[in-house]
Amino acid sequence: MKEEHKHxxxxxxxxxxxxxxxxxxxxxxxxxxxxxxxxxxEDETDKLLSITWLRIYKLTNGKPFxxxxxxxxxxxxMHCEGQHGHAPCVSVCPATVTDYDMETGIVSQIYTRCxxxxxxxxxxxxxxxxxxxxxxVWPEGMEKYLNPNVSPRMRGVVEKxxxxxxxxxVAKDKxxxxxxxxxxxxxxxxxxxxACPAGAITFGDLNNPKHAVYKLKMSPNAFRLLERLGTNPxxxxxxxxxWVRRSGDNYLANEVKIKKL
Amino acid sequence: xxxxDDKKTDQKGQEDGVRGFIILFFIIGLFxxxxxxxxxxxxxxxxxxxxxxxxxxxxxxxxxxQGCESCHYIREDGSFSGVPKLAQCVDxxxxxxxxxPEEAKFVNEYVAEGKEVPWLVYSRQPDCVFFSxxxxxxxxxxxxxxxxxxxxxxxHSKIYEQNRISGYSRDIWGKNIAGFKKNxxxxxxxxxxxxxxxxxxxxxxxxxxxxxxxxxxxx
Numbered sequence: 001m002k003e004e005h006k007h008x009x010x011x012x013x014x015x016x017x018x019x020x021x022x023x024x025x026x027x028x029x030x031x032x033x034x035x036x037x038x039x040x041x042e043d044e045t046d047k048l049l050s051i052t053w054l055r056i057y058k059l060t061n062g063k064p065f066x067x068x069x070x071x072x073x074x075x076x077x078m079h080c081e082g083q084h085g086h087a088p089c090v091s092v093c094p095a096t097v098t099d100y101d102m103e104t105g106i107v108s109q110i111y112t113r114c115x116x117x118x119x120x121x122x123x124x125x126x127x128x129x130x131x132x133x134x135x136x137v138w139p140e141g142m143e144k145y146l147n148p149n150v151s152p153r154m155r156g157v158v159e160k161x162x163x164x165x166x167x168x169x170v171a172k173d174k175x176x177x178x179x180x181x182x183x184x185x186x187x188x189x190x191x192x193x194x195a196c197p198a199g200a201i202t203f204g205d206l207n208n209p210k211h212a213v214y215k216l217k218m219s220p221n222a223f224r225l226l227e228r229l230g231t232n233p234x235x236x237x238x239x240x241x242x243w244v245r246r247s248g249d250n251y252l253a254n255e256v257k258i259k260k261l
Numbered sequence: 262x263x264x265x266d267d268k269k270t271d272q273k274g275q276e277d278g279v280r281g282f283i284i285l286f287f288i289i290g291l292f293x294x295x296x297x298x299x300x301x302x303x304x305x306x307x308x309x310x311x312x313x314x315x316x317x318x319x320x321x322x323x324x325x326x327q328g329c330e331s332c333h334y335i336r337e338d339g340s341f342s343g344v345p346k347l348a349q350c351v352d353x354x355x356x357x358x359x360x361x362p363e364e365a366k367f368v369n370e371y372v373a374e375g376k377e378v379p380w381l382v383y384s385r386q387p388d389c390v391f392f393s394x395x396x397x398x399x400x401x402x403x404x405x406x407x408x409x410x411x412x413x414x415x416x417h418s419k420i421y422e423q424n425r426i427s428g429y430s431r432d433i434w435g436k437n438i439a440g441f442k443k444n445x446x447x448x449x450x451x452x453x454x455x456x457x458x459x460x461x462x463x464x465x466x467x468x469x470x471x472x473x474x475x476x477x478x479x480x
Contacts, residue, residue, distance in 0.1 A: 010466070085468035093469075101474035102466035108476040112389045151389040151480050166480045169391050173339030176395045 012081070012105035013163055014206040014234035015190070016216040017074055019244055021200035022056075024072030029054050031195030032076075035164060037146050039136030039153070051130040053077070053161040054192055061243045071244045074201070076192065077128040077161035078225065078233030079107045088231060089120035089129065097158075105206075105234060106163050114157035121158060125226050126233075129160045163203075164190040185211050206234060223248045303438040307422035307431050313378050314371075315363045316418045324353075329405045329413060341394035344380045347371060381421040383432040384409065384449060391480040401461075410446035454478055 032038065032054040044050050059071045080087035085100035087107050093099075097113040098120055100106075121129045135155040138146070146152065149166040153159050171187040185204050193203040204211030216222070217236045223245045224233045239245055325331035332345045350372070357368045371378050386392060397403045405413070422431035435448030442448055445457075458473045459465070467474045 090468060096469045096475075099470070099475045100468040101464075101476055102468060103464055103474060104466075104476070106476060108474065108479065110389065110475045110479050112387070149391075149480060162476070165476050166391070169393065169476075169480060170339070173393050173395050175339070176393070176400050177335055177337065177339035179399075181400070 009207060010103050010105070011208070012206045012234065013168075013188075013204070014079070014105065014213055014217070014236065015076065015163075015193075016202045016213045016222070016236045016238060018200045018202075018216075019071050019073060019237050019239040020241070021198040022072045022074060022196075023198055024056055024058065025197065026056060027195045027197055028074055028192035028201065029056060031191040032161070034145070035147055035150070035167075035191035036162070037136075037150050037152050038159075039132070039134075039138075041134070041137075049133060051132070051159065053128075053130070053159070055127075059244065059247050069241070069243070071239065071241065071247075073237065074192070075126060075128065075225075076190075076235060077107065077163070078126050078231065078235045079105060079163060080231040080233045081105060082230065082232050088123040088125065092119040092123045094119065104165075104168070106165055107160075108165070109158065109160055109162065111151065111153045111157045111159060116156040116158065118158060125229055125231060129158050131158050132156060167191075221245065225249070299438060306425055308425055310381055310421045310423060312381055312418040312421060314367045314418075317361075317363075318413050318415045320416075322413050333405075335395050335399070339393075339395045344382060347375070347377050381423075381430075383419075383421060383430050385430060386433065386449070387429065389479055391478055407445050408449065410444065451478075 029052060033040070033052070036053055038051055038053055040050070054074055054076045057073045057075055059073055061067070061069045063069070080089075081100070082088065082090070085102055087098075087100055089098050090100050090107060094117065095113050095115060097110050099108050099110075101108060116131065118129075118131055121127075121131060132153050132155050136152060147166075149170060167190070168183065168188045171183045175181065175183050175187065185208075188203075190201075190203050193201040202212050202216055204213040206213055206217060208214060213236075216238065219238050221238050221240055222236045223239075224236055225248050227233075228249055237244075237248060321332070322328065332342075332349065334342050336342055350367075354364070354368055354372055357365050367378070370376070397408075398405065423429070424431065424434055427434075433449045435442065435450065437447070442453075445453075455473060457463075458477070464474055464477050465472055
């Protein structure tokens, strides 16, 4: 029985985002907030206090007019694997709130365990974690639009992108009702992937050669953010532009880009 | 000399009396606090509520062919139907069929008015819990009774005991205040789920705990 379990290859869910396709429209951010019951406030002008599991950053090459170029970069949680699942946030959490699942490769966050010390926020180099300074208040009638599969958060806890994990649970339920143990690629897709009108986001199992992400991540134009920190993130970006790839990490001015670590 | 001795024994006798009184007082206090802690407090901790309709499971199980799954079934998409909605009951209970006053109450108050019955769910889990019935009943071939007990053999709905602090049912917290468990269905806390998961090696893939990953049962 135990041996049998070991033979099933562990999944490693990840994302490949094609930055050449991203137009920065923000549909993924909207879909993410709706899917995951992400709270918002009446006044969202102070972006330091807003919660955005997926956030689009604007990169510029900093050159004057004729050569000026911009690039939009959507940033979900990177679900870092680190070394053997020791992601930066997982290592620092004193309450086992956040955990790395070796079977799916997803970094989980259990809100009811969190007591809000925010070590994980300090540890995360991607600013992917957000703190609930207030209890969520939904505009009258909007609570009917909340997703019942995602538990809402309360004041004083940290939250972050879960790769829409509840969708995996629901997909798995359906597969099991049909007598299957495994979930097909199209059955488990994140909300941002499905919402992107440009098809820039691809999601799937990085360990499964049949999934689209498996090939995409091997593109010579693929890179990950702050790779040299050793966080081993599971979100890959693709860009044909050298300056975009270079802005994915910190380089010295005279440094020639080192290929892969 | 002898007078002095008398005085000493007198003092000793008095001291013994005081000591005995202290011990007696201590024992009374101990018993009183034990009774308060183990009997009065637990009964105050839970408020007792009656189901809106006293439901007879025995009668219904006899009338259907597929046991529990006739009413509590798994939908095509793998989700669990839970407590039946009014529409399901109306199939049979459009009119009063028997003599039972509870059935008459159900038909007159709910069916006639088209109002859902506000059943109190004994096994309602907190928001953060994801429980898949299909995984346990179909894939792991577990009986309903393993977690829910012999509820199908009940002729009356038992009193719903609600924890005044957390709002959850006593079937979640457990009947025994000391935490002793005789049957698998006595309690439905996280430890009870993980006890079985550890025993059966269910997805023991967590990096932090080396036990089950959190996103197996949480959402």
